[in-house]
Amino acid sequence: MLDHLGITVADFERSVAFYNQALAPLSIVVIRQLTAADTGAHAHVGFGHDSKAFFWISDAAQPHGVIHIAFNSPSRSAVAAFYRAALAAGGQDNGPPGPRKHYHADYFGAFVFDPDGNNVEAVCHKPE
Numbered sequence: 001m002l003d004h005l006g007i008t009v010a011d012f013e014r015s016v017a018f019y020n021q022a023l024a025p026l027s028i029v030v031i032r033q034l035t036a037a038d039t040g041a042h043a044h045v046g047f048g049h050d051s052k053a054f055f056w057i058s059d060a061a062q063p064h065g066v067i068h069i070a071f072n073s074p075s076r077s078a079v080a081a082f083y084r085a086a087l088a089a090g091g092q093d094n095g096p097p098g099p100r101k102h103y104h105a106d107y108f109g110a111f112v113f114d115p116d117g118n119n120v121e122a123v124c125h126k127p128e
Contacts, residue, residue, distance in 0.1 A: 004053065006044075007067055008060035009116050014090075015057050016045050018115055021089035023047055025081030026071055026122060028055070070121040076108045082122035083110035094119055 009015040020030065031053035032046040042060065046053025055069070073079045080097040087093065095111035103109075109123040 004046075004056060005069060006056035006058060007069070007116075007118060008042075008058045009114075010060065011115060012043060012057070012059035014115050018086075018089045018091065019045075019047055019055075019057065022082060022086035022091060022112070022114075022120070023055075023071065025078050025085050026073055028071065066117045066119070068119040068121065070109075070123050073122045073124040075126070076124050076128060079108055079110050079122045079124050083112065086112040086114075086120065090115060091120070 016030075023029070027049050028047050029049065030045055031048045031051060034044040036043045036059070042058045044056050044058045047055045047057075055071075071082070073082065076097070083097050091112035091114055094113050095109070097110040098108065100107045100109050104125075106125055106127045107123065108128075109121050111119060111121045114120050
């Protein structure tokens with residue numbers, strides 16, 4: 001089971017704003033913020049729910065690489081809401097909400113690129 005995931009971003013404030021808006025429909029919010037003074041190196045923001053941060057972004061002069069992140073969604077409508085919110089926050093389309101039967105019969109996902117080009121997905125595994 002995945003406990004948490006962290007990525008580095010080139011423009012920290014822009015990415016915090018992007019994820020705040022894009023993840024709100026999935027009920028994923030800022031749980032913890034750490035400054036560079038707190039860590040002695042970089043600022044971090046932890047997103048999650050139920051007091052558990054499981055997705056962290058950190059400031060960096062240059063991101064280390066592009067990754068894929070998939071967030072579990074409670075419903076297909078939340079997947080669509082994530083997609084709309086992510087595009088409104090400045091994300092770029094990488095696959096609109098819809099079934100992805102090549103993964104499995106009930107897979108419903110949407111994909112966007114965040115400001116640093118990371119492939120961000122919301123997915124619901126429940127039948128319609």
